[in-house]
Amino acid sequence: MSNRRLFWRIVESIEASIDSGHYAIGCRLPPERALAEIYNVSRPTIREAIIALEVRGRIEVKTGSGVYVLEDATRTSSTKILNAFEVTHARALIEGEVAAIAATTINKEELKQLHATIITMKNENNIETADEEFHKVLAKSTRNGAMILSVQNLWKLRSLTPEIINDYNRVCIRDNKQTLTEHKAIYTALKSGNASKARQAMHNHFNRLINSQFEAVESKTLEEVKRKNNEKRELYSIPALKLTNSSILL
Incomplete structure (x- = not known):
């Protein structure tokens, strides 16, 4: 981070x-x-x-x-208003199909590379790099240039603005164990060659990520409301009122 x-x-x-x-x-x-x-x-x-x-x-x-x-x-104006939810939604749609295609095209060497990223994440070494490598190897295994480019560009969009970076950091670092479990499920489906299960496993991964992003936003909003209420509470509290009256009398 x-x-x-x-x-x-x-x-x-x-x-x-x-x-x-x-x-x-x-x-x-x-x-x-x-x-x-x-x-x-x-x-x-x-x-x-x-x-x-x-x-x-x-x-x-x-x-x-x-x-x-x-x-x-x-x-372009479109990049200025892009947010983490849109990026994640687009990734879910595209990478779900990437996983389905990959289940029928991935080879043993690519499965080995995916497994290596899972081990790296499990050991908590270079987690972000391993996460990105997992998705890019998966895209490469489709043998579809448009799919590969789409996934690469979507990863670039994760670094588009400080807001998107912070939104991803808030959930990705906190939920590393869950991400690891989801990557394992995707890997298992790919290894079995089951396109439907691979797609569903990828959708489950992104659905959890989107929900975590909403929870993070809600938590941040609640903290801001509490902060503002505390400021008002201090302003309108009785002790503060007494202190003001004392100052006037002096």
């Missing part, structure tokens, strides 16, 4: 540099190694920031050439 917050600060800094004209429209950003030195972070962290900037329409990555600043007009 701290790493995600770190790369987001880099995103905001680079965007500020673009908006101020330090990085002009059409110019090439410093190479990955230079950016890592400028911000004193690892190169993987810079890569995360570049992905987020690309999704937000601020830059374009040209293979073999570099990273270039785009005009702000390329940023």
Whole structure:
């Protein structure tokens, strides 16, 4: 979670540099190694920031050439209003079918790779990386380029805004054991070659995730209501009233 917050600060800094004209429209950003030195972070962290900037329409990555600043007009209104619920809903629809297809196309090596991510999550090592690897290996096993690209783009959308990042962090880190159980169910269905069970297992995974996101939002809203009520309680309490009267008398 701290790493995600770190790369987001880099995103905001680079965007500020673009908006101020330090990085002009059409110019090439410093190479990955230079950016890592400028911000004193690892190169993987810079890569995360570049992905987020690309999704937000601020830059374009040209293979073999570099990273270039785009005009702000390329940023669409749809990305500005996207939220974690929409991303999760889209993932459920697409990845449910990915799982169903994969049940008939996945090979032994890919099943081995999926199992390795489950072991990593069980040992609580690089949980987020293992989670992402699980879903991307699954997409790759469909042999369908459009499916693979769709899943990759949906994972990029998880880093689109600080709000989406925070919403996912609130439920994913808290529910790691449940996520592990759900990944095992998906893996078992895939291993058995049962498309219907694989689809249902994936839907169960995302249905729980969506409900957890709603619970997190409700909890956050309740905390805010309590905070405001406590402020009012202190303002209108009798001890506070007595203190005010004493000040007036003095």
